[in-house]
Amino acid sequence: MTIRAELIFALGALVLLVASATPDRAAAQASFEIPRAAGGKPDFNGIYEWPRGLPGADTCRCSATIFDRKNFAPLLGNSAEPFLEPRTGDPRHDEPRAFCMPSGFPSAFLGPYPVQFIQTPQHLVMSTEFMNVTRIIPLDGRSHKTDIEPTFYGEPVGHWEGDTLVIDGRNYKRWSLDDWYYTNPKEYRMHSEAFHTIERLRRVDANTIAYQFTVDDPKIFTKPWSVDWEMKRHPEWDRTGLYEMVCNENNRCEGGKCRDSK
Secondary structure (H helix, E strand, O other): OOHHHHHHHHHHHHHHHHHHOOOOHHHHHHOOOOOEOOOOOEOOOEEEOOOEEOOOOOOOOOOOOOOOHHHOOOEHHHOOOOOEEOOOOOHHHHOHHHHOOOOOOOHHHHOOOOEEEEEOOOEEEEEEOHHHEEEEEEOOOOOOOOOOOOEOOOEEEEEEEOOEEEEEEEOEOOEEOOOHHHOOOOOEEEEOOOOEEEEEEEEEEOOEEEEEEEEEOOOOEOOOEEEEEEEEEOHHHHOOOOOOOOOOOOOOOHHHOOOOOO
16 A cells, blocks of 8 residues: 555544534535536535445445445355456456456546546546546546447446436456455356446535445346445645656556566
């Protein structure tokens, strides 16, 4: 973990401790007036923490990189395939990021790195510090394309439901769902090419976005399932912005095991 990630963890823990100890937090939320952008829609501009578990919830507060199995819908046909894929020992398969391959969505978006939101009336841009991952989300509610090649980060399309921004994502390549294999190397979780995501974002106070993430994969699960997180805005991070993260080609330390160039 980098020094910055450690500082982010410590800062996040302090902010959440103070917030949960404040008795009038609910009242402050009730009286909160949503900041609005041009056109009257809620303004999401700013730099935020990655999605994290809700205060007091029986879930991991440190990071949302790992989905909690208790939230899963039943597997289709009660079979672990094709959801759980054995690791092969080949780092190009087991940890493709060691070769600068994409982390994919949602994995890249859920690690302990800041995310910058840049909003216009036409688009919301989510730029993640991790591997400089950027999602450009049109906000006009357009239909998904039917003639494009699936990609690691899919095709997100946004529309407004009142003050809630709904982002519908489709056209994903089959790829890893999360980093659970670091906890249990025998369970390498993979979503299918039918993977469909629904994100719901709404402002709940001056520095908090309520973020609900729904997984809909009809080739793996019997029905969609959701998890609720939150994202905390940090105005003090605006001064430095996102740090640049560069993945070097010809990485010779795949899996953490370095070798010479021969």
